[in-house]
Amino acid sequence: MFDYLIVGAGFAGSVLAERLANGSGKKVLICDKRPHIAGNAYDYYNDEGILIHKYGPHIFHTNSKDVFDYLSRFTEWREYQHRVLASVDGMLVPMPINLDTINKLYGLKLTAFEVEDFLASLAEKKDQIKTSEDVVVSKVGRELYEKFFRNYTRKQWGLDPSELDASVTARVPTRTNRDDRYFTDSYQAMPKHGFTRMFENMLDNPNIKIMLNCDYREIANDIPYREMVYTGPVDSFFNYRHGKLPYRSLEFKHETHDTEQFQTAPVVNYPNEHAYTRVTEFKYLTGQEHKKTSIVYEYPQAEGDPYYPIPRPENSELYAKYKALADGRPDVHFVGRLATYKYYNMDQIVAQALTVYGKIVGKKRQEAAVTTNNGNGKLSSKIQVNGSAVMVK
Numbered sequence: 604m605f606d607y608l609i610v611g612a613g614f615a616g617s618v619l620a621e622r623l624a625n626g627s628g629k630k631v632l633i634c635d636k637r638p639h640i641a642g643n644a645y646d647y648y649n650d651e652g653i654l655i656h657k658y659g660p661h662i663f664h665t666n667s668k669d670v671f672d673y674l675s676r677f678t679e680w681r682e683y684q685h686r687v688l689a690s691v692d693g694m695l696v697p698m699p700i701n702l703d704t705i706n707k708l709y710g711l712k713l714t715a716f717e718v719e720d721f722l723a724s725l726a727e728k729k730d731q732i733k734t735s736e737d738v739v740v741s742k743v744g745r746e747l748y749e750k751f752f753r754n755y756t757r758k759q760w761g762l763d764p765s766e767l768d769a770s771v772t773a774r775v776p777t778r779t780n781r782d783d784r785y786f787t788d789s790y791q792a793m794p795k796h797g798f799t800r801m802f803e804n805m806l807d808n809p810n811i812k813i814m815l816n817c818d819y820r821e822i823a824n825d826i827p828y829r830e831m832v833y834t835g836p837v838d839s840f841f842n843y844r845h846g847k848l849p850y851r852s853l854e855f856k857h858e859t860h861d862t863e864q865f866q867t868a869p870v871v872n873y874p875n876e877h878a879y880t881r882v883t884e885f886k887y888l889t890g891q892e893h894k895k896t897s898i899v900y901e902y903p904q905a906e907g908d909p910y911y912p913i914p915r916p917e918n919s920e921l922y923a924k925y926k927a928l929a930d931g932r933p934d935v936h937f938v939g940r941l942a943t944y945k946y947y948n949m950d951q952i953v954a955q956a957l958t959v960y961g962k963i964v965g966k967k968r969q970e971a972a973v974t975t976n977n978g979n980g981k982l983s984s985k986i987q988v989n990g991s992a993v994m995v996k
């Protein structure tokens with residue numbers, strides 16, 4: 604009998620498997636329908652021997668010391684500060700927009716103070732910042748919005764920025780200094796030997812059994828377990844009872860080139876040209892030295908594997924219906940980007956999974972404490988068996 608069946612071996616599932624096994628001595632079966640662990644963070648050495656990310660560039664960054672310390676138990680790190688250039692008006696300029704972006708684009712020599720006034724003169728006043736268009740237009744005005752954000756967002760999401768929550772483009776700041784890093788978090792690093800190795804270390808416990816190429820539906824009725832941790836799409840779990848939750852998909856086109864360097868930055872964004880959004884050159888991320896180089900193009904798609912929840916009001920309303928169903932299943936813990944329909948980064952998923960683990964441990968303690976003296980000297984306690992509360996005397 605397994606204590607937990609964990610569906611999905613990405614960050615959400617693997618953190619919980621690790622905590623439940625190492626932290627609480629539980630017996631865990633973790634299954635994934637893919638042929639590998641690590642979920643979307645999966646990396647591997649391709650035929651040319653170059654370490655690549657199968658599902659697009661994954662760069663670790665966080666402001667949480669707890670998350671960084673937790674993951675540091677399973678990997679050493681290579682310091683890495685991510686940088687992105689955007690191809691706009693026939694030039695490659697820093698993204699997020701900063702002082703150098705403006706000066707290069709407009710052939711100016713503004714100082715940091717002057718660029719602040721320059722952007723303020725372009726910015727449109729908005730009473731309320733509701734959409735992804737509002738966020739950008741209220742900071743840098745319509746022209747820069749159209750050059751950098753409008754078309755990229757339409758390509759990436761199949762929606763206009765005015766149809767998306769503010770949180771989407773708010774991920775990308777605007778700067779008046781020359782800082783050209785994509786992230787400013789206190790911890791920015793890549794697992795020294797890759798993400799997959801880090802996951803292998805997390806799952807390295809005799810109490811954790813791993814089943815790959817396995818949809819949980821194939822085994823859930825035959826393999827006995829007490830509780831489930833589910834990290835797949837929440838609408839699929841409930842057989843789309845309230846209709847399909849929209850997720851955005853991507854197609855990845857990987858290439859290896861017979862040259863040491865393909866482009867001048869780790870990632871180049873193409874807001875206005877091509878069907879793809881960005882090109883990533885992996886050696887920048889991993890620090891690997893190799894005489895060839897591997898890159899990936901990302902082509903946004905409506906159909907395909909669900910990669911991105913789509914943050915907009917009607918989707919939140921639909922998700923709320925699934926959340927209500929999920930709340931009615933105390934035997935199943937819904938965790939992760941797909942199961943909680945949140946556009947979360949890796950560190951946020953780790954934090955979410957650690958919080959869920961804390962709640963599970965807290966609940967078990969409470970259940971143990973409910974062991975009460977029922978007045979006639981006999982002990983009774985409440986335990987959970989596949990969701991239904993059973994009184995044991």
Ligand code: FAD
Nearest residue numbers: 611613614615636642643659661662819835939940948949
């Ligand atoms: P996932 O990694 O998706 O894991 C869920 C797993 O569940 C999958 O492996 C899936 O196969 C499995 N599964 C689903 N249904 C079933 C089923 N029925 N039976 C069995 N298994 C099932 N985050 C960052 O912090 N930095 C980045 O640079 C970054 N870049 C990204 C780039 C791209 C292109 C994408 C798509 C995401 C990126 N992210 C990044 C986000 C990051 O991928 C997620 O935050 C993280 O992987 C979510 O982990 P998860 O465990 O919730 O989901």
Ligand code: UDP
Nearest residue numbers: 689698751752755756759771772774775872
């Ligand atoms: N974005 C954009 N132009 C860019 C970069 C980002 O319009 O050059 C918008 C786009 O809507 C994108 C969002 O900002 O989806 C968040 O960007 P991020 O790089 O964080 O996307 P992710 O890495 O999660 O795909």
